Amino acid sequence: MKKNLSNKTSNPVLVFSPLKRFIGYFHSLTAAGIAFKTANSVIYSACTGRSISSCGLYFRFLAQDIEIEASDYGTLKLEEYDKMCGVTRTYYPTASMSRKGMKYKQYSKSNKK
Incomplete structure (x- = not known):
């Protein structure tokens, strides 16, 4: 693997799909927050492992040696990336990750007469 662009002032963010495939690269946490229209703290907690995912996606900081x-x-899988970093993380099963955040209509079950 070779990183084409380097940014020494901020920590790059990697984005992985619900299927745990690498789909995006952002130069900073702020750029990722703007792109996904969410707070930086939400993405930060997903990158550091305090939360499993954010916005239906997995986020990681790019390690210095990768x-x-x-x-x-x-092609790069999330599990492979975490193994290269030497980190053990929790993942959602693919089916439950794709349904994360869905709303269901809840009807009252009253007897029809």
Whole structure:
């Protein structure tokens, strides 16, 4: 893996799909927050492991010793990345991750006469 762009002032953020595939790279936490229209603190907690996911996606900070290249998009798995970083994290099963945040209509079950 090779990282094409380097930014020394901020911590790059990697985005993984609900299917646990690498789909995005942001140069900073702020850029990711703006793109997903959410608070930086929400993405930060997903990157550090305080929460499992945010906005229906998985987020990670790019480790200093790992490089990302264009061929990794869609092929790099979240489990592989965490193993390279030496981190153990919890993941949602794919089916429950894709249904996360869905709203259901709840009707009262009254007897019809």
